[in-house]
Amino acid sequence: MKWCRVRTPDGPCFGMVEGETIALIDGTPFDGARKTGKTLPLAQSQLLVPVIPGTFYAIGSNYRDHIEKMAQAANRKPIYYDRPRVGYRANSALIAHDEDIVKPADSTELFQYEAELVAVIGKRGRNVTPEQAWDLIFGWTIGNDVSERTWQRSDPTNIRAKNCDTFKPMGPFILQGRDLRGMQTEVRLNGSQVHRFDTGNMIFSPAEVVSEISKYNTLSPGDVVWLGTDDKPHNLKVGDVLEIDITGIGMLRSKVVAEQSRR
Numbered sequence: 001m002k003w004c005r006v007r008t009p010d011g012p013c014f015g016m017v018e019g020e021t022i023a024l025i026d027g028t029p030f031d032g033a034r035k036t037g038k039t040l041p042l043a044q045s046q047l048l049v050p051v052i053p054g055t056f057y058a059i060g061s062n063y064r065d066h067i068e069k070m071a072q073a074a075n076r077k078p079i080y081y082d083r084p085r086v087g088y089r090a091n092s093a094l095i096a097h098d099e100d101i102v103k104p105a106d107s108t109e110l111f112q113y114e115a116e117l118v119a120v121i122g123k124r125g126r127n128v129t130p131e132q133a134w135d136l137i138f139g140w141t142i143g144n145d146v147s148e149r150t151w152q153r154s155d156p157t158n159i160r161a162k163n164c165d166t167f168k169p170m171g172p173f174i175l176q177g178r179d180l181r182g183m184q185t186e187v188r189l190n191g192s193q194v195h196r197f198d199t200g201n202m203i204f205s206p207a208e209v210v211s212e213i214s215k216y217n218t219l220s221p222g223d224v225v226w227l228g229t230d231d232k233p234h235n236l237k238v239g240d241v242l243e244i245d246i247t248g249i250g251m252l253r254s255k256v257v258a259e260q261s262r263r
Contacts, residue, residue, distance in 0.1 A: 002250075003029045003139070003174040007046040017042065017173060029174065030122045030138060030221035047172045049096045050141050051120060053224040055217070056089045056168075058116075058145065059209050062202050062228030069232035084204045084212045089145075089226070090163040097172035100257045101146055103238055104164060110149035111236050111256075114229035115187045115244040117199050118143040119206045120174050121223040125214050133210035136219055139176040142244050142252040143226045144169040146236075169254045170224070180206075188243040189234055197230040199246055 002017035006024075014029055015022035022040045025033045028051075061067050061081055071078035095101070103111055122138025145162065146169070152161035180200035187195040204212075206227055213219060236242065238258045245251040 001176040003050065003176065004172060005048045005050050006040060007048055008040070012048055015040070028222070029176070047097050049094045050171045050174045051222050051224065052091060052094070053222055054220050055223045056091055056094075056226075057086055057213055057224065058089050058162075058226035059084050059086050059204070059228050061085055062204055062209075063197070063230035064203060065197070066228070066230045066232065073232060080203070084209045086209065086213055086225075087158070089168055092165060093163050093168040095166050095169050095254070097169070097252050097254075099169065099254065100166065101144075101169065101236070101242075101254045102164075102166045102259050103236070103256050104148070104160075105259045105261070107148045108150040109235055109237070112147050112149060112233040113187070113236060113242050113244075114145035114147060114233055115185055115195065116143040116145055116226045116229050117180075117183075117185070117206075117246060118170060119210065119225040119227060121210070121219045121225070122221050124218065124220050125210075126218045128211055128214045130205070130207040130211040133207040133214065134178050136210055136214075137178055137206060138221070139174045139178075140180075140246070140249055141171060141174050141224070142246050142249055143224075144242065144244055144252060144254060145226060145229065147233075169252055171252055173250050175249045183247040185230070185247075186245045187231075188245070189236075190241055194234055195231045201230070202227060 015024045024036045024038045068078045118141045123136045125136045146167040183199035185199045240256045243253045
């Protein structure tokens with residue numbers, strides 16, 4: 001089952017994706033979906049960020065190839081961690097499929113994407129084992145963890161480097177289920193494939209990451225956990241169009257635009 005969140009005349013609404021139609025529901029996918037009987041054509045609908053998380057978690061350094069290539073680019077030895085390195089991201093940075101990424105006027109050329117699988121939490125949980133953590137995961141969506149690397153290296157926090165407005169495209173759908181076997185992540189820059197990797201080939205599985213978070217933080221329905229990226233990203237410039245396609249979920253597309261002058 002695929003889910004989405006869509007704009008309607010009555011405000012944002014969750015819906016079930018049924019072929020080329022969206023069946024609108026009352027409530028959320030996490031509290032028992034009840035169809036309203038109203039439908040919208042998918043192709044003509046404005047899709048929103050598929051969920052507004054109560055808490056927005058993200059993990060780094062979760063694919064071996066990414067760790068090694070980024071270390072090589074920085075002229076240092078790769079660092080492999082013995083537990084997930086979990087941080088937070090800002091909801092204010094979220095944008096939907098086909099919305100624009102704004103490149104800040106004072107950002108450098110080291111302005112990059114990170115194509116990520118995102119776990120969407122469907123149940124409340126605290127201090128769960130990795131086996132139990134699978135039951136907390138409702139499904140999957142796609143995230144693009146846009147990063148300004150110069151700021152990331154120089155700033156004491158990631159407030160600029162990863163949390164500027166528009167730096168977190170997410171969507172367009174939530175794919176319900178837990179099986180990652182056969183999933184591939186493909187990244188296209190201006191129509192040309194630049195990366196393709198096994199989505200589930202992580203150092204720490206989604207369940208291990210969720211379990212680690214739950215040791216210290218209560219997870220709630222609608223929370224999201226971004227799970228890292230593979231390979232070394234390319235730089236993005238104004239005018240670029242980035243597409244991230246993950247098997248079964250769909251395609252998340254964003255265009256990079258220049259920031260307008262600040263007042």
